[in-house]
Amino acid sequence: MFTWEYPPRIIGGIAPHVYDLSNALAELGTEVIVITCDFPGAADRERVGNIDIHRVDSYRSPTPDFASWTFTMNSNLQRYAAELLASGEKPEIIHAHDWLVAEAAIGLKHMFRIPMVATIHSTEYGRRDGIHTAYQRMIHETEVWLTREAWRIICCSNYMASRVNTVLGTPRENIVTIPNGVDVGKFAQPFDKEAFRRKYAAPSEKLILYVGRIVHEKGPSVLVEAAYRVLRSIDAKFILVGDGYLKDPLARKVWSDGLGNKFHFTGFLDDPEVKLLYRTADVCVVPSLYEPFGIVCLEAMAAGTPVVVSDVGGLSEIIQHDRNGVTVYPGASNSLAWGILRVLTDKAFADRMALEALKDVKDLYSWDAIARRTQEFYEDVLSEYLAGSWKPRLRD
Amino acid sequence: MRVVVLTWEYPPRVVGEMAHYAQFLCRELVKRGLEVHVVTYNEDLKGVEKEASGVVVHRVGNPVPTHLNVLTWVLTLSTEFERVCADIHYDLGSVDLVDCYEWLSVPAATSLSKALHIPYVMTIDSLEEQRSSYPDNPLSLAIRHFERLGTQSSSLVIVKSKTMKEEVQRLHGLPKGKVQYIPRNRTFVERIAKTYARIVARSR
Numbered sequence: 101m102f103t104w105e106y107p108p109r110i111i112g113g114i115a116p117h118v119y120d121l122s123n124a125l126a127e128l129g130t131e132v133i134v135i136t137c138d139f140p141g142a143a144d145r146e147r148v149g150n151i152d153i154h155r156v157d158s159y160r161s162p163t164p165d166f167a168s169w170t171f172t173m174n175s176n177l178q179r180y181a182a183e184l185l186a187s188g189e190k191p192e193i194i195h196a197h198d199w200l201v202a203e204a205a206i207g208l209k210h211m212f213r214i215p216m217v218a219t220i221h222s223t224e225y226g227r228r229d230g231i232h233t234a235y236q237r238m239i240h241e242t243e244v245w246l247t248r249e250a251w252r253i254i255c256c257s258n259y260m261a262s263r264v265n266t267v268l269g270t271p272r273e274n275i276v277t278i279p280n281g282v283d284v285g286k287f288a289q290p291f292d293k294e295a296f297r298r299k300y301a302a303p304s305e306k307l308i309l310y311v312g313r314i315v316h317e318k319g320p321s322v323l324v325e326a327a328y329r330v331l332r333s334i335d336a337k338f339i340l341v342g343d344g345y346l347k348d349p350l351a352r353k354v355w356s357d358g359l360g361n362k363f364h365f366t367g368f369l370d371d372p373e374v375k376l377l378y379r380t381a382d383v384c385v386v387p388s389l390y391e392p393f394g395i396v397c398l399e400a401m402a403a404g405t406p407v408v409v410s411d412v413g414g415l416s417e418i419i420q421h422d423r424n425g426v427t428v429y430p431g432a433s434n435s436l437a438w439g440i441l442r443v444l445t446d447k448a449f450a451d452r453m454a455l456e457a458l459k460d461v462k463d464l465y466s467w468d469a470i471a472r473r474t475q476e477f478y479e480d481v482l483s484e485y486l487a488g489s490w491k492p493r494l495r496d
Numbered sequence: 497m498r499v500v501v502l503t504w505e506y507p508p509r510v511v512g513e514m515a516h517y518a519q520f521l522c523r524e525l526v527k528r529g530l531e532v533h534v535v536t537y538n539e540d541l542k543g544v545e546k547e548a549s550g551v552v553v554h555r556v557g558n559p560v561p562t563h564l565n566v567l568t569w570v571l572t573l574s575t576e577f578e579r580v581c582a583d584i585h586y587d588l589g590s591v592d593l594v595d596c597y598e599w600l601s602v603p604a605a606t607s608l609s610k611a612l613h614i615p616y617v618m619t620i621d622s623l624e625e626q627r628s629s630y631p632d633n634p635l636s637l638a639i640r641h642f643e644r645l646g647t648q649s650s651s652l653v654i655v656k657s658k659t660m661k662e663e664v665q666r667l668h669g670l671p672k673g674k675v676q677y678i679p680r681n682r683t684f685v686e687r688i689a690k691t692y693a694r695i696v697a698r699s700r
Contacts, residue, residue: 159641161637162634162637163634164564164567167568168565168567168568168635171571171572172567175571175603175642178603178607179603179610182608182611183610183611185611186612186613203572203574206579207574207579208611210575210578210579210582210583211578211582211611211612213582234562235564238560238562238563241559245559245560245572491586492586493586494585494586494590495586495588
């Protein structure tokens with residue numbers, strides 16, 4: 101596993117993903133070697149169960165820009181791994197996560213002739229809504245290079261797979277969809293729900309939860325509009341967890357509209373607190389306008405909380421309307437308000453959906469299920485590799 | 497002996513002095529019975545060419561065309577150098593020695609030496625310290641990082657002047673004997689060939 105972040109170094113979503121995937125794979129008996137950047141206080145080399153973690157000096161001198169650092173760091177990771185692999189520790193598959201480790205993984209693939217696969221978590225095109233500068237083009241081209249060199253690509257949703265297909269030009273048949281996972285066990289610790297609930301809402305108020313960055317594409321503005329409609333029918337408190345450039349403007353808006361006491365913009369909260377909020381909420385809403393996967397939706401499902409989501413991207417693939425959740429039109433506040441009221445006014449319906457959702461999470465999105473699918477994926481690649489002639493065999 | 501020369505310039509792509517030097521040396525080495533492969537950059541002439549002289553030239557493009565500085569340009573190109581050198585090693589026969597020209601080839605030469613146990617010599621004509629008007633800027637620092645890596649993880653550094661030998665030793669804190677001065681006079685091909693043979697013999 102090549103990843104630029106691995107706990108305790110956590111910058112974005114790749115660290116928890118690789119951590120959970122590696123642990124689940126190790127649980128199934130796969131030997132996992134993680135090669136990643138160093139981090140203050142973390143051991144350079146560590147063995148946890150079946151996982152061998154190597155934290156490599158990631159180049160600490162100043163560099164002209166982030167990409168210059170990334171490529172220099174890759175050179176260090178590659179050199180370290182070359183020595184490690186040459187000393188006998190030969191993996192059967194090299195698994196790279198995003199363009200951030202492309203250079204290291206591609207070079208090693210050729211020098212050892214080991215098949216390399218890559219997970220594309222997101223694309224520069226998607227992150228920036230297009231390619232606008234030479235710097236962004238360099239990263240975009242690195243992504244194209246990685247997907248071209250990889251034996252196969254993993255994406256977390258069919259939506260993302262079709263984006264990688266159109267944006268990076270990867271043939272659709274080279275992309276396999278394996279979803280992200282969620283650990284139901286982490287939502288099961290006992291806690292005093294009533295006491296916890298009082299921190300956030302009055303007993304008469306329904307608790308409506310939003311988790312995510314407070315930015316345009318996640319749809320918090322749609323939620324605020326919908327909230328006004330919901331509040332005409334029932335008493336509720338809207339908790340918005342997360343930070344973002346829309347947080348302050350939206351908070352000012354709800355106060356100037358006279359409904360400030362019905363909203364709580366918490367800012368960033370740490371993980372255990374968010375997990376308890378999921379379990380306490382009466383409904384969790386995901387009003388995204390753009391969503392490659394939708395991990396928030398899965399976490400709410402794992403917490404046993406009914407969900408109302410917009411019918412976009414990865415969310416459309418997770419939720420089937422009226423079975424395991426409610427889908428609403430993206431960007432339409434009246435539709436979202438309708439969905440929220442539907443869940444809040446029909447308890448039997450909401451409970452039934454939450455149960456179905458929990459069952460889905462256990463069947464389809466447990467890390468165990470995902471690790472099994474990843475193992476099958478590795479085995480497919482390996483059998484193709486073994487049948488071919490590209491091998492590290494010397495001629496003389 | 498099978499030698500791979502990693503150089504970012506080789507005729508017809510001529511940027512500085514190294515291109516002609518490389519071509520002259522490689523041709524002379526072939527005459528002395530060495531098998532010489534040149535791995536170099538040329539976006540318009542990608543592919544393998546066997547020169548009439550017997551030198552085999554492998555020209556590659558940069559897998560990432562857009563760059564903002566020479567550092568990232570070199571690092572993505574290095575991966576192509578690694579691919580081609582590994583392909584020579586597996587498909588044509590094991591490589592005995594890599595000659596790495598300047599810091600530009602160091603990332604590839606170092607990884608190859610670690611991965612495939614191919615020893616390498618580093619040929620230095622100029623140093624970042626002298627080229628850069630402000631050698632402590634972040635870009636020059638990174639270049640010097642690779643320059644130093646090359647002087648340390650190569651088996652030998654070859655320079656063309658006495659001054660350069662002193663400079664390299666002083667700047668990178670190298671022990672005596674790590675840098676060899678080979679003047680480019682009538683006997684230099686002979687001396688390079690002998691040096692190559694010595695390094696290969698030592699690493700066996």
